[in-house]
Amino acid sequence: MDLRYKYFGAIVEFAIDGTSFVSSSQVVALVDFTLCVTYAADRLVAGEDAAIDFTESTKVIHFHTLGSSVRVASSTRGGIEASSTTAELVSKLTDFANAAKSRLIQEIPGLADNPVIQRIARTSE
Numbered sequence: 001m002d003l004r005y006k007y008f009g010a011i012v013e014f015a016i017d018g019t020s021f022v023s024s025s026q027v028v029a030l031v032d033f034t035l036c037v038t039y040a041a042d043r044l045v046a047g048e049d050a051a052i053d054f055t056e057s058t059k060v061i062h063f064h065t066l067g068s069s070v071r072v073a074s075s076t077r078g079g080i081e082a083s084s085t086t087a088e089l090v091s092k093l094t095d096f097a098n099a100a101k102s103r104l105i106q107e108i109p110g111l112a113d114n115p116v117i118q119r120i121a122r123t124s125e
Contacts, residue, residue: 008104014061016082016089021061021074029055034100034120041093044070044086063089097121 010030014022022028032055040050040063050063060075070089073081101120104111111117 010100016072016084019072019080019082021072021080021082027056030100030104031116031120034097035116037093037100038097038120041090041097044090044093094121 008030009027010033011024011026012022012028012030012033013020013024033052036052040052043050044063044065047065049065052061052063053059058076062073062075064071064073065086066083068086069083070086071081071083072089073079098121101117104117
């Protein structure tokens with residue numbers, strides 16, 4: 001069973017070189033989004049394509065690997081695209097996930113023992 005958490009609504013921004021994929025005008029379910037970010041980073045490290053989907057909408061951000069770079073595309077933002085090096089994107093995704101996890105545990109210390117929260121920001125080295 002894949003449990004999804006609809007708690008901890010947060011305003012998140014995700015942009016690459018000025019191209020916005022998640023704007024500050026939308027609230028995302030932070031645990032869900034951060035798990036997707038973690039899984040996307042792990043897949044990119046493995047040289048695989050990845051995606052981030054949203055609990056609260058049908059939007060999907062697609063990551064297509066192209067050698068040492070990644071093309072990022074939105075399913076709903078009028079076909080917008082941007083690209084980044086895989087190393088930089090994975091670094092930023094992992095930094096975000098680590099910061100989100102730390103903030104969640106800071107706000108609610110009991111979450112540190114939650115097995116779902118423990119999966120956030122694991123790294124594939």
